[in-house]
Amino acid sequence: MSSVTYDHVVKRYTADITVVKDMYVEIKDKEFMVLVGPSGCGKSTALRMLAGLESITEGEIRIGDRVVNNVAAKDRDIAMVFQSYALYPHMSVFDNMAFPLQMAHMKKPEIDKRVRSASKILGLDNFLSRKPRALSGGQRQRVALGRAIVRSPKVFLLDEPLSNLDAKLRGQTRIELQKLHRELETTFIYVTHDQVEAMTMGDRIAIMNAGILQQVGTPGEVYDHPANLFVAGFIGTPTMNFVPVTTSDSSAKASGFELKLPKAVPAGKGMLGFRPEALTDKPSDVSTLEMKVDVVERLGSDQFLYGQVGGDAVTARVDPRMKVEPGDTAKLGLDVRGLHLFDAQTETAFF
Amino acid sequence: MDFSLLLQDIPTLLVVILGVPVVLAAYIVGGEYLVRRLPDKNRPQVRPWIWVGPALILVAAYLLIPAILTAIQSLESNNVDVLDPGTWGTNFVGFKNFARQFADFPTGGAWVAIRNNVIFWLIFYTIFTLIFGLILAVLFDRVKYEQFVKSLIFMPMAISSVALGLIWDFMYEYQPPGEPQTGTMNALVTTLFHHDPVSWLQDQWPGESFNLLNNLALIGAATWGITGFAMVILSAALKGIPGELLEAARVDGAGEITVFRRVILPLMMPTIVVVGTTLVIFALKAFDVVYVMTSGNYNTDVLAYRMYNQLYLASNSGGASAVAIILLVAVVPVLIFNLRQFRAVEARR
Numbered sequence: 001m002s003s004v005t006y007d008h009v010v011k012r013y014t015a016d017i018t019v020v021k022d023m024y025v026e027i028k029d030k031e032f033m034v035l036v037g038p039s040g041c042g043k044s045t046a047l048r049m050l051a052g053l054e055s056i057t058e059g060e061i062r063i064g065d066r067v068v069n070n071v072a073a074k075d076r077d078i079a080m081v082f083q084s085y086a087l088y089p090h091m092s093v094f095d096n097m098a099f100p101l102q103m104a105h106m107k108k109p110e111i112d113k114r115v116r117s118a119s120k121i122l123g124l125d126n127f128l129s130r131k132p133r134a135l136s137g138g139q140r141q142r143v144a145l146g147r148a149i150v151r152s153p154k155v156f157l158l159d160e161p162l163s164n165l166d167a168k169l170r171g172q173t174r175i176e177l178q179k180l181h182r183e184l185e186t187t188f189i190y191v192t193h194d195q196v197e198a199m200t201m202g203d204r205i206a207i208m209n210a211g212i213l214q215q216v217g218t219p220g221e222v223y224d225h226p227a228n229l230f231v232a233g234f235i236g237t238p239t240m241n242f243v244p245v246t247t248s249d250s251s252a253k254a255s256g257f258e259l260k261l262p263k264a265v266p267a268g269k270g271m272l273g274f275r276p277e278a279l280t281d282k283p284s285d286v287s288t289l290e291m292k293v294d295v296v297e298r299l300g301s302d303q304f305l306y307g308q309v310g311g312d313a314v315t316a317r318v319d320p321r322m323k324v325e326p327g328d329t330a331k332l333g334l335d336v337r338g339l340h341l342f343d344a345q346t347e348t349a350f351f
Numbered sequence: 352m353d354f355s356l357l358l359q360d361i362p363t364l365l366v367v368i369l370g371v372p373v374v375l376a377a378y379i380v381g382g383e384y385l386v387r388r389l390p391d392k393n394r395p396q397v398r399p400w401i402w403v404g405p406a407l408i409l410v411a412a413y414l415l416i417p418a419i420l421t422a423i424q425s426l427e428s429n430n431v432d433v434l435d436p437g438t439w440g441t442n443f444v445g446f447k448n449f450a451r452q453f454a455d456f457p458t459g460g461a462w463v464a465i466r467n468n469v470i471f472w473l474i475f476y477t478i479f480t481l482i483f484g485l486i487l488a489v490l491f492d493r494v495k496y497e498q499f500v501k502s503l504i505f506m507p508m509a510i511s512s513v514a515l516g517l518i519w520d521f522m523y524e525y526q527p528p529g530e531p532q533t534g535t536m537n538a539l540v541t542t543l544f545h546h547d548p549v550s551w552l553q554d555q556w557p558g559e560s561f562n563l564l565n566n567l568a569l570i571g572a573a574t575w576g577i578t579g580f581a582m583v584i585l586s587a588a589l590k591g592i593p594g595e596l597l598e599a600a601r602v603d604g605a606g607e608i609t610v611f612r613r614v615i616l617p618l619m620m621p622t623i624v625v626v627g628t629t630l631v632i633f634a635l636k637a638f639d640v641v642y643v644m645t646s647g648n649y650n651t652d653v654l655a656y657r658m659y660n661q662l663y664l665a666s667n668s669g670g671a672s673a674v675a676i677i678l679l680v681a682v683v684p685v686l687i688f689n690l691r692q693f694r695a696v697e698a699r700r
Contacts, residue, residue, distance in 0.1 A: 082599055083595075086596050099613070157602075
């Protein structure tokens with residue numbers, strides 16, 4: 001149970017290959033923090049530096065108040081669940097879970113007690129004498145979790161633990177992990193490339209791209225107030241619509257429409273962003289878009305329209321009862337509260 | 352030029368090139384033809400035998416029958432032509448050949464060779480090679496120029512064992528005290544330790560009945576030649592262990608030695624057993640290094656060399672066959688043990 005601080009951490013392999021650039025983030029005690037980003041963004045490297053499996057080029061990582069830069073992995077008192085589970089194939093499930101406790105020179109009865117209580121939580125009671133190869137993917141995953149929770153570590157690291165599970169099991173395990181986090185009351189740091197996992201599980205999300213931390217915030221914050229174009233495009237499905245605009249004072253002109261912005265911005269080129277659900281089937285007098293619909297997807301609860309507004313591709317998520325066919329021109333209202341404007345050059349958000 | 356010598360073998364060549372494939376094809380086609388005439392339910396039992404048949408015939412012709420003939424010959428006096436059935440049994444001497452090999456324990460007959468093979472070679476050669484191979488594989492796994500260094504260690508494998516014996520003859524070269532020492536080992540002993548030069552290959556230290564030193568000198572030379580083989584195979588097994596397993600163990604609180612003992616070693620065990628089996632068989636078959644370096648003198652004899660010695664130098668075919676059978680009997684329990692061990696390891700996987 002401990003906080004974790006990445007204090008301006010840099011990971012450089014050679015002079016020109018830098019995979020983590022000046023990362024600063026404070027992870028609070030008992031927080032569920034998700035590091036998310038596309039593959040190769042440095043999120044796994046960041047986690048492995050915390051685990052002690054990669055050296056830190058510059059900066060400091062602190063667990064609690066203790067700087068761990070030069071502490072060996074075995075002495076950091078952390079537990080890690082690997083993507084491949086990394087179960088010891090020659091040991092039984094019991095021995096796999098007992099291994100970290102044996103390493104801590106715990107007494108036999110205590111080891112026995114802890115492994116049994118962990119296996120009860122995870123529903124592994126009947127498999128303790130089996131070898132990992134005789135288990136299903138989901139069971140192996142739980143053994144990996146069990147091996148991590150038995151020793152009540154200060155920090156719990158999970159590196160894409162769900163990516164080898166099928167879709168149904170992934171949904172279940174997501175919920176189980178959140179329950180586990182509540183029960184254990186430990187700091188969780190979870191790495192994933194899946195923004196749905198990030199949004200559903202994290203107390204806070206740290207979004208990374210190309211080695212740079214883009215934004216840290218609660219799921220609501222990063223969804224409603226993305227700090228830049230990358231975060232706006234990465235979080236949410238279908239992705240946010242981006243329309244190039246020319247701004248002057250508080251109005252923005254796109255290829256197919258013009259609207260008043262809620263805030264004054266410097267004149268110049270910008271990128272207007274709005275989520276598909278910011279479009280409604282009720283044209284408003286403030287801003288109305290005329291969309292030439294190419295494709296209509298009806299999902300029962302939702303209806304997605306894909307088409308063009310002026311020269312720009314736009315996706316809309318509208319009431320499923322709206323009658324619209326491909327080829328139609330739909331008049332859609334745009335909720336200005338859901339508007340985002342990004343600087344065309346720096347890609348940072350004005351609002 | 353006269354090519355008649357070349358030409359006169361052409362019919363044989365044609366028979367080999369054309370005849371062998373034709374016979375094999377006829378065998379397979381004929382065999383399949385017969386199998387198809389069998390009732391449906393018998394076919395799966397018969398068909399495999401048709402296909403492994405040629406291999407079984409070859410094994411029988413080159414392994415089984417000679418072994419049986421050797422067994423027969425070991426019971427005959429030495430002037431029997433084993434290939435002429437007319438002479439079989441005419442010089443039957445019972446177990447006399449064996450009695451001679453087992454006479455005068457512990458220094459007479461084949462006892463020295465048996466001791467050297469079954470105690471010195473089997474234990475030290477196997478264990479030295481496994482330990483050095485394992486240490487080198489693990490250490491070089493973390494070296495930057497791994498491929499280059501491993502190639503160097505593997506190099507002795509490319510040297511013929513006769514050349515290897517000659518090289519080590521030079522290494523162990525002995526000159527009387529006071530003379531310049533041309534042998535590397537004795538140069539080290541005299542300059543570094545100020546000790547009298549040691550006659551490595553002749554010195555029967557610690558005693559004539561238990562002469563470890565010169566046997567170890569031979570085993571050392573053979574180990575040098577084979578360590579690269581063990582290292583390469585063990586290194587491949589080491590690289591087959593996923594890195595995440597070792598990382599998981601480190602995060603779980605294991606130090607490097609514990610990681611090796613609890614994770615790396617158990618996972619390498621199947622390979623270690625396979626390499627060990629091979630080395631035990633090599634140890635029991637040891638011949639070339641002994642032949643080149645000492646010719647079995649100074650109590651360094653081994654069974655394979657004794658067999659050669661009996662057959663070609665002493666013209667004692669009965670005695671040679673008896674030694675061959677002793678060697679076979681010595682190998683069989685080891686083979687059975689290793690096969691069992693191998694199966695046990697496989698089952699634990």
